[in-house]
Amino acid sequence: MPNKKAVRFSPAxxxxxxxxxxxxxxxxxxxxSHSLFNQLLIMLYLEQGSDMREREHWKNRSIFIMAAIGSAxxxxxxxxxxxxxxxxxxxxFLVPYFVxxxxxxxxxxxxxxxxxxxxxxxxxxxxxxxxxPLRFIGWFAILSAFTINIYYCMVLGWTWNFxxxxxxxxxxxxxxxxxxxxxxxxxxxxxxxPWEFRKIHWQLFxxxxxxxxxxWAIIKSGLSGIGKILLFTVPFPVILVLILLVRGxxxxxxxxxxxxxxxxxxxxxxxxxxxxxxxxxxFFSLSVGFGTMIxxxxxxxxxxxxxxxxxxxxxxxxxxSFLAGLAIFSVLGYFAVASNTTMQEITQGGPGLAFVVYPAxxxxxxxxxxxxxxxxxxxxxxxxxxSAFSLLETVSAALSDKFDFxxxxxxxxxxxISFIMGLPFATSAGLYxxxxxxxxxxxxxxxxxxxxxxxxxGWILGAKTFTTEVNKNAEIKIGPIFTFMIKxxxxxxxxxxxxxxxxxxxxxxxxxxxxxxxxxIGIGTLSLIALFSLILSCVNTKNDEExxxxxxxxxxxxx
Ligand code: PHE
Numbered sequence: 141m142p143n144k145k146a147v148r149f150s151p152a153x154x155x156x157x158x159x160x161x162x163x164x165x166x167x168x169x170x171x172x173s174h175s176l177f178n179q180l181l182i183m184l185y186l187e188q189g190s191d192m193r194e195r196e197h198w199k200n201r202s203i204f205i206m207a208a209i210g211s212a213x214x215x216x217x218x219x220x221x222x223x224x225x226x227x228x229x230x231x232x233f234l235v236p237y238f239v240x241x242x243x244x245x246x247x248x249x250x251x252x253x254x255x256x257x258x259x260x261x262x263x264x265x266x267x268x269x270x271x272x273p274l275r276f277i278g279w280f281a282i283l284s285a286f287t288i289n290i291y292y293c294m295v296l297g298w299t300w301n302f303x304x305x306x307x308x309x310x311x312x313x314x315x316x317x318x319x320x321x322x323x324x325x326x327x328x329x330x331x332x333x334p335w336e337f338r339k340i341h342w343q344l345f346x347x348x349x350x351x352x353x354x355x356w357a358i359i360k361s362g363l364s365g366i367g368k369i370l371l372f373t374v375p376f377p378v379i380l381v382l383i384l385l386v387r388g389x390x391x392x393x394x395x396x397x398x399x400x401x402x403x404x405x406x407x408x409x410x411x412x413x414x415x416x417x418x419x420x421x422x423f424f425s426l427s428v429g430f431g432t433m434i435x436x437x438x439x440x441x442x443x444x445x446x447x448x449x450x451x452x453x454x455x456x457x458x459x460x461s462f463l464a465g466l467a468i469f470s471v472l473g474y475f476a477v478a479s480n481t482t483m484q485e486i487t488q489g490g491p492g493l494a495f496v497v498y499p500a501x502x503x504x505x506x507x508x509x510x511x512x513x514x515x516x517x518x519x520x521x522x523x524x525x526x527s528a529f530s531l532l533e534t535v536s537a538a539l540s541d542k543f544d545f546x547x548x549x550x551x552x553x554x555x556x557i558s559f560i561m562g563l564p565f566a567t568s569a570g571l572y573x574x575x576x577x578x579x580x581x582x583x584x585x586x587x588x589x590x591x592x593x594x595x596x597x598g599w600i601l602g603a604k605t606f607t608t609e610v611n612k613n614a615e616i617k618i619g620p621i622f623t624f625m626i627k628x629x630x631x632x633x634x635x636x637x638x639x640x641x642x643x644x645x646x647x648x649x650x651x652x653x654x655x656x657x658x659x660x661i662g663i664g665t666l667s668l669i670a671l672f673s674l675i676l677s678c679v680n681t682k683n684d685e686e687x688x689x690x691x692x693x694x695x696x697x698x699x
Contacts (some may be wrong), residue, residue, distance in 0.1 A: 231402055577665050
């Protein structure tokens with residue numbers, strides 16, 4: 141790989157107008173860094189406490205739904221979904237995925253929307269309003285969002301790196317082996333295991349830094365700023381995916397990929413790990429179980445229509461996932477045929493699938509290789525940005541709700557801490573950490589939150605109270621099916637799959653990682669999330685009391 145280092149992350153490698161590109165990029169980064177620095181100074185020296193703030197609101201219901209769709213549609217659809225599907229038997233995965241969507245995804249989306257709208261608060265307040273100890277679950281969800289955003293932004297950081305490497309895509313992606321080398325060695329500088337950090341690599345550091353700067357600037361701009369960004373980041377990637385889809389479907393060999401993607405592999409369905417992975421993927425993809433949808437809906441007035449909005453969000457996300465799957469697997473099929481291998485063989489890359497095999501497949505296209513490469517990575521970036529800022533907003537709004545910080549202050553605190561905590565992901569051991577933490581948080585933490593949310597609403601608040609409240613403004617009424625799901629079916633299935641997978645997990649450590657890394661990184665992260673959730677839910681602030689009193693008053697008045 142000749143002089144790779146000099147090329148990567150140089151905007152010149154895009155080749156359109158190198159000088160202009162560099163000037164624009166560096167000016168933007170300089171400007172945003174400068175305003176970040178100013179914000180830190182303001183926070184240190186000037187800011188005073190204030191009375192409780194007026195809650196911001198989305199401009200209208202369409203913007204709210206768009207924000208929710210923006211959060212849901214993300215890297216989860218194009219990066220995570222294909223490799224999770226491949227790890228869990230390929231075609232086998234679609235069946236549990238759809239079952240999970242119906243039995244858990246949509247009911248939880250309704251629960252989260254309902255909780256946010258009725259309490260006008262973040263997850264800690266929304267759940268705490270049902271019963272005080274449930275504040276803990278609220279924080280557990282929020283801190284899980286905080287944790288996944290730390291590595292989510294690193295994946296966006298890789299994407300920036302790839303974008304700047306498009307100039308010579310045809311060289312580094314010429315074969316599967318060279319594409320693998322490009323991703324693992326040239327981008328990630330991967331080491332032999334999770335404890336071999338070596339150093340922080342500056343390209344990864346820069347990618348991570350730019351990502352945080354961008355999402356911080358967006359969140360700081362408030363709901364009206366976010367609304368404007370969404371008008372671009374939601375529709376645009378959908379158009380780009382449609383272009384990639386048409387390209388994919390018209391390639392020779394597309395059917396090989398589609399067969400692999402679409403034909404169910406029934407024996408796999410008896411494996412509880414496959415089911416847990418499907419539930420985890422649905423939660424990740426719909427952004428439920430993290431408190432994100434609670435936060436987003438808390439910016440809507442209390443008389444907002446709900447079940448239909450939840451259905452629109454879930455349905456859009458699910459259609460997009462399906463289309464993105466077609467786009468990816470058709471190109472992978474083309475690659476399998478062109479390079480004389482099987483789908484099973486090429487889909488083994490785990491989190492590297494979208495970054496190794498897909499570019500290698502693009503490099504085999506007859507024409508417009510760089511164009512489609514650029515299109516793919518811009519799509520990833522745009523998809524991921526609005527999900528990443530929804531995760532930041534989840535944590536930042538919760539801090540504002542608890543400590544009465546301004547939006548600028550809490551988003552700055554969260555962004556700076558998350559960026560620093562993301563640095564291990566920019567080392568040579570980053571991918572291992574990402575893989576282990578993602579597995580444990582997604583399979584266990586979020587499933588746990590989902591189970592308790594169902595119990596909290598179904599049993600403690602009472603499914604009847606909840607459905608009556610929701611149905612007041614509903615376009616589609618929810619009824620006994622919803623009640624049956626949240627009281628029995630969803631928590632039942634989730635508890636069963638979680639326990640059976642836990643037993644298997646103890647027998648065979650995830651992906652063959654050394655047991656000490658599983659314990660320290662995976663279980664360690666879960667324990668830290670639990671510990672900090674406990675601290676945050678036990679420390680009472682003035683705002684906590686006022687917010688809870690206010691929520692109870694509103695709920696009493698509403699009867
Ligand atoms: N749903 C996003 C995606 O698919 C990820 C996400 C998860 C965003 C949780 C917010 C909350 O990429």
